[in-house]
Amino acid sequence: MRLREHVVVVTGASSGIGRATAEAFARKGCAVVLAARREEALEATARECERHRGARTLVVPTDTTDAKAVDDLARRAVEEFGRIDVWVNNAAVNAFGRFEDVPLEDFRRVLDVNVMGYVHGARAALRVMREEGRGTLINISSIVGAVAQPYSHPYSMSKHAVQGLGSSLRQQLRVEGVKGIRVCTVMPATIDTPHFEQAANHTGRKVVAMPPVYSPERVARTVVDLVRHPHREVVVGPAGKALVRRSRKNPALAERAMARQTEKTHLSHEESAPATHGALHVPAPGEGAVHGGWGGRRRTALRRVAVYGLVGAGVAAAGRRIGRELSAA
Template sequence: MGLRNHVVVVTGASSGIGRATAEAFARKGCAVVLAARREEALEATARECAKHRGARTLVVPTDTTDAKAVEDLARRAVEEFGRIDVWVNNAAVNAFGRFEDVPLEDFRKVLDVNVMGYVHGARAALRVMREQGRGTLINIASIVGAVAQPYSHPYGMSKHAVRGLGSSLRQQLRVEGVKGIEVCTVLPATIDTPHFQQAANYTGRKVVAMPPVYSPERVARAIVRLVGRPRREVVVGPAGRALVRQSRMAPGLAERAMARQTDKTHLSHDEEAPATHGALHVPAEGEGAVHGGWGGRRRTALRRTAVAAAVAGAAVAAGRRVTHGPAGA
C-alpha cells in the first residue's frame, strides 16, 4: 500500500519513538503533523522531515492532557491537509520509585499524559475518521503493558490501560459495523530514546535502559507497516515477544523474571541519583533527539552479527558432518 500524501498526526514527536516515526512517514512522502509540548524540538523534527522528497510538515505545540488542545490539533491538521489518515498516540512520561515514595502529583501526571492523553487523541482522531469513513489509530503501549515492573508503577498501569483502550475501541467499531477504521496497539521492548533520562526518579539510583535495547527506528518501521497491514497488537523486539509469550503461558514466572531483571539492570548499582520530577511537569529544554545514547543501533547490529556467525558456524559444522560422515564411520 502506497503511503505518499497520507496525512499523519504524531504526538510526542519531539524525541524518541515519536520523532523517529515522524521521519519514517516523511520518508514515505507523507504530510506529517507534529505535536508535543516543546516547540523548539518540534521545529527540529520538522527540519529533518522536510529533507525527504514530497514530505510536508505542520508543527502544532500541544499538551495532550488538554482535551481542547488535542481537538485543536485535529482541526489544524484537517484545515491544513484536508483529512487525517493516521493518528499515532505516542506522547508518554514515566516516574520511577518505590510505590510509597512517588509523589501523588507525579503519579497523577503519568496517568494523565499516558492514559487521558491517549483518550483525548483517540476521541479527536475517531471523530475525523468516522466522518471520512477510513483511518488508522495507532496507540503506543509497551511490553510493561503485558508484564508490569517494580519501581515504575504508574507507567505500567498506564500501558495496561492503553492495551485495554485499543481492545475496547476495536470491539465498539466491530459491533457498530464500522468498516475502514483500524485500531492498532504497539508494544515496544526497551528502546534507545531519551525517555529514561527525562523520567521522574525517586529510587536514589540512576535509571538506565534495561537490556536488550532496540533502536527507535525499529519501532517506527513497525508503525509504518501497520498502516498497510493492520494488526491488533504488535510487539517490537525479540526479547519483548519472548516475554509476552511467557506472560501468557506462565504469568507468575514472567513476573519473577521481570522483577529480577528490573532490579538488576534497570537501576544502576553504581551510580546514585537525586530525587527529581524529570520532565513530567516542565518539558526538557533543547531541540530533542531520537536516541538516548543507550546504543540501540549498535547493540542490534552486534546481536545480528553474533546470530549470523552462529548460523554460519552451524552450517559449516553441518557441512563437515555431511562430507565426512559421522565420527567413527
C-alpha cells in the first residue's frame, strides 16, 4: 500500500511532536485522525493538515486516560476511513521537582497519561490491526527511557515503561506468529516544543529545554520513515544517540552525565518559578503550536558544546569519546 493511502491516528496532536507528525503524514496525502484534549487546538492542526493536497482529517477530542474514549477514537477512525494503518501514541505530560516535592496527584497523573494512555491506545489499535492483519504501532518515548533524569521522576519512570511496553508487545506478536503488525519505539532527545512550559513545576526554578535542542519536524520525519522501514527502536538526535550508546556500555557514567547536564542546564539558575500543576489536569488554552521557542531549528556549535557538557569534571576522557561518537553520528 502506498503511504498516501494510509489512515493514521495521532494522539497528542494539538501541539509539539504530535502536531508536527500529523502535518508530516498529511503532507504525504494520508488521512489523519487527530486526538488530544483541546478541541480548539485540534481544529487548528486540522486546518494546517488540510492545506496539503489530498489530506483528509478527523478531529476527535480525547482524554487518553479514559479507556472508553480511546476505544471511541478507534471506532470513529474506522467509521470515517474504514481502517487504521498507523497509530502513534504520543500524548504525554511531565512534572518537575525533587522526588519528595512532587504532589502525588501530579505523580499519578503523569503515569496515568504517559503509561495507561499508551496502554489504552495500543489495545484499541491492535484490536483493529489484528482484524486487518497488518498495521504499525509507534510509541513516542524519550532518551530518558534509557537514561533517567533527576527532577522528572514520574516522566522518567513512564518512559522506561513505554520501552518495556514496546518490547513486550513485539515479543507477544512474535510468539503468536503475527507478521503483519509492527511495533516501533521512538526515543527523541530534547525537542523544541511547548512541553516544558506546560509541565508541572515544583522546583522553584524555571524549566528550560536542555541543550542540544532538535526540531519536532525531525522526530516527525523519523515517524513517517518508520512506516516505510520499521525498526524496533530509533533514537532522534546525535546527542541522544551518543548518550544511549554510552548507557549500554557504561550505565554509571551515563547516569553521572545526565545528572550533571540536567542540574546545569535544565533548570534555570537565574529565574525562579512559582509552583504550578501546568497542563496536567486542565489542558492549556489556545490553538496550540508545534514549536516552543527553544531554537530547535538552529544548527549551531551550541549542540557540540552541550554534548561535551554531558560529561564535565571527573569524566572528561569519556566526554572526548562521546564527542567522537557524536561526530560520527
